[in-house]
Structure formats: C-alpha cells, structure tokens
Amino acid sequence: MSSIPLTHILFVSTALFFIGMYGLFTRRNMITMLMSVELILNSVNINFVAFNKYLYPDKLDGIFFSLFIITIAAAEAAVAIAIIINLYRSHHSIDVEDATEMKY
Amino acid sequence: MVPVLLILIPLITGAALFAVKQEATAKSIALLASLLSLALMLAGMSGYIDAAQMTYDQPWLGGINSRFHFALDGMSQLLCLLTTLSFPIIIYSTWNNRYDDSNRFFGLVLLSQAGLLGVFMALDALLFYFFWELALIPLYFLCSRWGGERRIQVTIKFFIYTFIGSLFMLIGLIMLYFKAGGSFAWSDFLNLKMTSGQELGIFLMLAIAFAIKMPLFPFHTWQPDTYEQSPTAVTMILSAIMAKMGVFGLLRWLAPIVPSATFLWGDNFATLAVIGMLYASFIAMRQDDLKRLVAYSSIAHIGLMILAIFAPSYSGIQGAMIQMFNHGINILGMWIVVNVIEQKFGTRKISELGGLAQKAPVLTILLVIVALANIAMPLTNAFIGEFMMFNGVLGSTATKFGLAYTIAALVTIILSAVYTLRMIQRVFYGETNELTSKATDISFNVKLSLAIIVVGIILIGVFPKPLLSLTSEVSADILGRMNLK
C-alpha cells in the first residue's frame, strides 16, 4: 500500500502550492486568480491527508482539518465570485489591471 | 492638603472658565483664582498652616505602585511661590490686551498653572511625568491659537521637540522604576545601586528632556521662534516659569538620583552651557526684534544656571536656586515692557522706536531697574544669584576648568550689559519719531505690576537670606549625594 513514499506526495503538494502562488502573482484574469487560490488551499489539503495517512494513521485529525478547509474554500469562492461579478458589472472586464481606481 | 488645593484651584477654575461667556468676568475670575492660590501659597509658607498639611500622599494606581504624592520642600516652595506670584502679575499686567474667545484663553492659562504647580510638587515619577506633559498641552493651544503669523509651524516644532524629550524622560523613569523594584517614589530612586553604564543611560535619557526644556544649546532652536510667535502673556509663562521646569528637573530628578553620572558628565554639559551662553549673547546683540532679544538673553541666563549645576559647589547650587526665582521675576518685568511697547505701537522693532523716555518717564525708570537687574548690578537680586554662581563655579572641586568657565561666563555678563543697555538707549533715548511722538505713559495696572517686580528685585538684592535659607537644606542634600562640599 505505502509503495509511494511520503516525500513524493509532499513534492506534489509543494509543487501545487507554488503553481498556485505563481498563478496568483502573474495572472491578470480574476477567475484564474481565484483558481490559483483554490490550488493553494487544495495543495494544503493534500499535505494534511498525507501527513495523517503516513505519519499518524491511528487518528483522523488531519483529514478532519481538510474537511474544514474545503468548507471554508467554498465560502471564500462564493464571496469572491460575488465580488468579481460586481466588478464586472461596473468595469465590463475581469482583468485586475482595469481595477486601478486607487493609487498611492 | 495644600498641594492638592494649589492644583485644584486653577484646574477647576480653568475648566469652568470655558463656560463663562463675558470677557470681563472671565478675566476677573482668572485673576481672582490666581490671587487665591498665591494667598494659599503664602499662608502655607508663613507657617500659618500646619506643616503636615504641606504633603499629600494617597494611592493612585495599585497595579504599578504609583501614588498621588505631593510635597512642598524648600525648592518646591520657592518655585511654587514663583509660579503663584507670576500668574496674577501676568494676568494683571496684560489686562488691556484683547483676545478672541478670551474665556478660553484665560481657562488655558489657568490649566497651565495647574500643570506647572504639579510638576514642582510631585514626588512620584509617573505623576511628575503627567504634570510635565499637562503643563505643555494648554501652552500648545495658547501659542497656536493666539500667536503671531507663523504660529502653527513654530508651535508644532516646539511641541514635537519637547515631546521627544519627555518621551526619553519617560523611558528613563521606567528604567528607574524597574531598578527600584517596581516603585515610582522619588525617595526610592535616591539610593539605587547601579553600574556606571546603567546610570549613564538613565542620565542621558533624563538630561535630554531637561536640556530641551531649559533650553540648553544645541537643543534651543525651538525657543526664540516660540517666544517670538506666542502672545506675550504666554511668552511670560514660557520663559518665567516653564524654562525653570528644566532646571528644577536637573536639581530634583537628575543630580540626586544619578549623582556619579552627573559628576562624570558634568564637564560636557557645562561646556555646552558655556557655548550656549556665548552664542546666545552674540546673537542677542544683533537682534532687532525686542522679543527675540529677550529670548536669547534668557538662553544666556539659563545657561549660567546649568553651568552652576554641572560644576557644582554649595554656593553655586544655592545661587542657581535663588537665580531661578530672580530670573523668573526679572524676565517677567522685561516682557511686561515689551508687551506695553507692542500694544502701544504695534511693532517690536528696535529700529522703529526711539525717545520713549520723554513720553513715558515712569516706564523708563522701572525698566531701567529691571534691566540693571537683568545684567546683575549690585543691589539687585540677580547680582546675589550670579555672584554666588560665579563663586561656586570658580571654587567647584568637581571640575578642572572652573576658571575657564568663570571667565567665559563673565564675558557673557558684559555682553548682556552691552545689548540690554543698547536696547534701552535706542528705544527710550534719542529722538522721538513719528510713531513714538504721540506716546503716553503706562496705565495703572502696568505700573503696579512693574512696581511689585521692582520692589521684589531690590528686596531680594538687599536681603536674600529668607530665600537662601529656604533652599539650603535641599542644596546641601544634593551635594551630599554627589560627595562634594
């Protein structure tokens, strides 16, 4: 069963985390940015489940935590999409470069 | 109870004045309140009130062990007397000045009196800090609201300067608090065992605050501007009393608490004081504005007191004590004259005035006496103080440069004679011009105020004993802590 070592899974989750981060910083499309955020959260989910399964299989803390993360991520996505729709109504664009009302 | 009443009378009256609408009523109430506190002070000093009533000690902040602790020892009595005496004179001598919202003006003046009295009486460090700031806030509003043209920039500079100083002082006091095992009491600060490094740190923190307040060169740059821009009544408070807060701080909160650092660093500060005296005197000679002239002369006079404290000996400290009082009333006299001139002619430029002696003989006589006191002529009060200070600096065993300091300080006395007498000559003698030809002599309130000051000048000049015996105990105590005679 444990033929895949823990490190491999951590590699995957770390890679996902940084892909998400990269996406958040480079993409200008709000939906893509939202997806990047989801990617970050999900990479953490993988972490939790992997730690739980490999290191502490007698308890289920990590898996429960990931359930909470999924719930929170759903709430965040709902709010984010509401914000984006609202912006789209006024800007007719979902490019963050257009949202530059405030400058220092 | 006396200390509490002394603070409460101006505090409550000052706050109440904000609700009084009529100008004359507000003025009269302010004068009455200040006279009342003077009467209380005199009653307290004359021994009419039980000595036990001269201190007040009640718990305040249980958690951090700070107390409402006020006491009136010799030095406090001297300075409280100066404060309570100055305020009626200030209010009365500027009786005819007009201010918008005069009720607020006098309310703030009385609030600042409460703060100043608290500073001079507090024996708890946190309480001291409280009043130290409290005296500043009303003055900030007074200068900014009723001052001259550049008042806003000038007073914010003044405020930030002194605020930085007092925050440094706060850190110093907090350090002392932890050293004293969690107590803010002045008496607990006195016998702390500290390494020289710790003592030096605390010394510098406190000294910065006092140096800014006095002001000591090179921290003086706020002072001439602020004195110039403030309304003259406020300038009187600033120079006659508030500058003494710094000197008082040195004598109460610095020298006795960190004596060895004061001893070690004495020469540095004494040198700064001498540089400041010379610098201020030379600048004063080139001033055309009466207010700036008096402001710079004030730096020079305060510098001498700082010198006497940092090159200490019994005679020098005693001289500085009595000179705090003398300088307070002398400079008050100078400011009253400046105020009269400004109110009458609308200018303070020496070059635009002249020949006032023919038109206002009473003013001239009184001013000449004040001016002679300002340059420390014998038989005036300042002579006693300055002579004792010179004597003290010359004979101080704490410094090797006593002679050099004395010579430099003597030069500034000569310079002060030069600029003061030249000012009198230009303003009061010579030809009258268009502006001054229609001048009249001074009104009764100014006459009376100046007369009181002149009487004080001569009385102390001839018979200084009561004032000297008032502070002798405190001075001896300070020197004892520094292991000096």
Next chain:
Amino acid sequence: MNAIILSAILGVILMFSGIFVTSKTAIRNIATAGMALLLLVNIAEQGGFHLFNVNTHNMLVFSKFGLLFNSIAFSATLLFFLVSAKDITNVGINAAEYFALIFFISCGIAIVSSFNSLLLLFLGIEIISIPLYILTGSDKRNLKSNEASLKYFLMGSFSTGIMLLGIALVYGAKASFSMEQMHSSINAGRNAWFYAGLLLVLISMLFKVSAAPFHFWTPDVYDGAPTVFTSFMATIVKAGVFIALVRLFDMSFVGSGYDWQLIIAIVTAATLFIGNITAIFQQSVKRMLAYSSIAQAGFMLFGVFSQNDFSREGIILYTLGYSLATIGIFAVLIKMKDYTFEGFNGLARTEPVLAATTTIFLLSLAGIPLTIGFFAKYFMLASAVKSGSHLWLVIFAILCAAISVYYYFRVIQSMYFKTGLAETEPVTPVFRWLLAGMAAAVIILGIFPNLVLQYLYF
C-alpha cells in the same frame, strides 16, 4: 462559550429580520439591543455564569484575559453601533445583512480570543475575514469599494493559504493541533518542520494585522471600504486578530528555543517606521488614519514582543484606548463633507463639540497623558523595558511616537487654528452627547486605568 453561540444566533436573527422587518430604525434597534445582550452575557460569563455547557474537548479555553478582551471588543462594537448605526444603514439597501455580518465577525473574535487549537484559530480567522470581504465591498455602486474588496480578498486568501501550509507543517511535526502539544518533544527530528510551520503561521498573522512588510493592502482597503466599516475594521477587528497573535505567541513560540524576539523586534520597527513616515504625506484624513492604524499596530506588536504581565495589561488597554479613539474619529469623519485636511478647517467654529472630542481622541492616539492612550503606550514601553533586551527598539518607538504627533496635530491645527467653514452633515444632539461621553471615558480611563485592569486579576 456564551458569546460565541449567542453572537452566531444573533447573526442569524438579524439576517432573517432583513426579510421580515422593513423599518431601518427597527433593525438598528434590534442590532444595538443584540450587541448589548451579547456584552451582558459575556460579562456574566466573566462572573462565572455559563448559559451553555458544551464540552469543547479542550479546543477552546476561556481565560480571564480572553473574556475581558471579549467584553472590551463588544463594548467597543456597541459604542460603534450607537454612534454609527445610522451610517451603517445608509451604506446600501441590505441594512440587516451588514449588522448580521458584524455579529458573525464578533463570533470570530470570541473564537480567536479563546482558541486552544490551531483548527479553531484557522476557523476564527476565517470567520472574521470572510464577512469583512463582503463589508468592504458593500457599497456596490462605488468602484473604489469593489476594488478594495477584491484586493482584500486576494491578499486575505493568499495569507490564509500560507497559514494553512504552516499549520500543516506543524501538524506533521507534532501530530496534533492542540496548543499544549506545541512544546512536547515527540518527533524532535522534525523540528525543522515545526519552526518553518510556525514561521508561516506568524507571517500570515502579520498579514492580517497589517504589520510591515505585509501591510501594503491596508491603505487601499481602508480607503476604499465604506468609512463606517473602515472604522470597524481598523479597530475591533484588528484588535481581535492581535489577541489571536498574542495568544498564539504566548502558547507556542515562547520557549520553543528560538530567538523569535529579534524577528518581532525587526517587524515592529519596520511597521512603526513605514506607518508613521507614510502617514505624514497623506492629504486625506481617511488615508492618514489608515496609515496611522499601521503605526498603532506597531505599538501593539510590543505586546507580542515582550510577553509579560505588562504587555498583557498593555494590549488590553491599547485595544480599548485605540478603539475608543478611532471609532470616535471615524464617527466624526463620516459626518464630514470633505475628507481632506482642508475639509476640517474651522470645524471648531461650526461644530465645537465635534472638534473638542476629536481633539481628545487625537491626543489619546498620540499618547499624551491624561488620556487612556498614554497608559496604553506606557504599558507597552514598560513591558519592553522590562524584557530587558533590544532597548534600541524602545528608543526607535518613541521617536516614531513623536513623528505621529505631527500628523495627528495637523487635524487639530485645521480644526482650531485655521480659518474656514468646515461643512458637515446634520448632526443630532444625541450624537454629540455620545461623542462627549466617549471623550469623557477616554479621560477617566486615562487617570484611572485600574478601572479596567482590575478585571484581569479578579
């Protein structure tokens, strides 16, 4: 526990009242009464009276410190409702929802002030953040508000991601989310995970309290959000997250054998510096207050830095003093027609009460004695002096405090010493009395801070 459950229930009640109650006044009254009830219930719990008996399996612990903080946060919110409820209902049409969201945030604050498990910390922070994203964007027609909300969301969810990664690493090292396990020595070989995890959690918390160098979202968000909600965000919410940070530090970082103090010291210095310096150059009072809130956060970080009795007392006083003063200033600011400094010119003539109370609030923010702001700063500085190390930080902090005088006093100068006709919205006498009452509280607590602090011990 009382506060957590009740605030959630009240939030739901208010949400439904938006459907059934049409009168805005009624909604305001329900919300204010609800907040008063919440405060009462929390005070009752301080006295040992529990409405609900829930076994939290040690995931929440209710300490005196946390409960006192709740009381302060709820009383500040109550005051906020009293002075600004009308402005909340004026933001948009969904008046009841705004109040409901504020109640949910209160629930989050009650959770983070008593969490004992990283799971609850995460949930608490999210319960605070998500309603805030909505409140920031609640002025739907206003572009700035939308934009601020978007920026806030992106930054906030990014920092949430960082926090989660941190918690995951800590979990990997310690096999538990419980704070008590943080010092257990199991799996000592995985200490690197533990420290990396703690650092990530710390970074994300610094994000949330807008400490430098993670502060850059703050001015935009505070500026863009409707002013009433900026007031709420900059005070109560910020203090709530601070309590979480202090508790987290108290329980996990101290004693973990690493010099965290130095990191916090550097962050504190940077926060003070950036907040104060940039605040000087602002032309709008609202933006100035946004930067000043960063600067004040720098002072609150002292509570995290020194970790002793003084810092705990200090953070309580700071929360109270800072919230009172800032809520007051914002309440006045909302009434102004012009948010620039010039807009305040001559306010002392047109609205003397507003000007006088604002002055007291500003003096409190600057830390002048006789106001509670002084004692707040005093306790913070004293705690740092007591901790003994890093005296340079204390000196740096007082220099920054002196800088802050400059921009706070600019408002005073405008109100009192400059001529002009400051225009305000019409102001009711009740509003004036409330402000005067708050100013009086600032002064009374500035003379007798023990009135609050005694509850920390008894």
